[in-house]
Amino acid sequence: MGYFAGLIFVLAALWLGLSGIYKPLLLILAGISILISVVLASRLETVDREGSPYGRTIPILSYxxxxxxxxxxxxxxxxxxxxxxxxxxxxxxxxxxxRCESDLAKTIFANSITLTPGTVTVEVEGDKLLIHALFEEAATPASFDEMDHRSYRAADGKRKEELAA
Incomplete structure (x- = not known):
């Protein structure tokens, strides 16, 4: 249920922030369109931890x-x-x-490597990433451990506790 509330809040804030129109008719139509969007997302089963990761906002921002x-x-x-x-x-x-388990965490890790100058993620296959680096001496698996650990904590950090509950 928290994912629905988070999704509704984000969609409403996005609509209000982007439109800047606060007339009653348009606010009612916006509310209806937001509810329809959330109902459709729920029927498609896309409202989950990865589809609306609002509970992980602080860890992701610190990452x-x-x-x-x-x-x-x-x-x-x-x-x-x-x-x-x-x-x-x-x-x-x-x-x-x-160590990343979810697709979201793997994507964050792979994109972080690519965003870092001198490295590019070439392939992701299961739990292994193929990385091209400009400097061989800096391209050891251990050199990516901290980024892997931090991306895991940002996206998958509480995943095991949530699944156990």
Whole structure:
């Protein structure tokens, strides 16, 4: 039930924020369209933990803040390699096993790797990711452990406790 309430709240806030129109008729029509959308989403069985992850907002926002810092830190070696006279890179592929269980967590982890300069997620197969990195010395499976752990906590952190309850 919390997912329905969260979805209704987000859709209403989005509609009000984007339209900026507060006339009674349009507010009634907006309410009707939001209810129809939620009922259709429920019939399609898409209102679940991944479809409306509003209970994970604070962990995901803290993960984004950490990721932003990591992106800025990863920019320096790439900028130095681009600006230097000799292109001092040693590209490599590495396979990384992830602890992420849900598709949402795997997607967050894979996209985070791709957003970080110098690395690209090439393939996701089960619980393994194939990553291309510009610098072989930085491309060890252990170098991705913290990002894996943080993305797991942000998206799947309470998943086991919820399933057990």
């Amino acid at each position: 984004w803040a950490w990721l932003l810092v990591e992106i800025f830190k990863a920019n320096w070696p790439v900028i130095k390699a681009c600006v230097s006279a000799n292109l001092n890179i040693n590209p490599a592929f590495v396979r990384v096993k992830t």
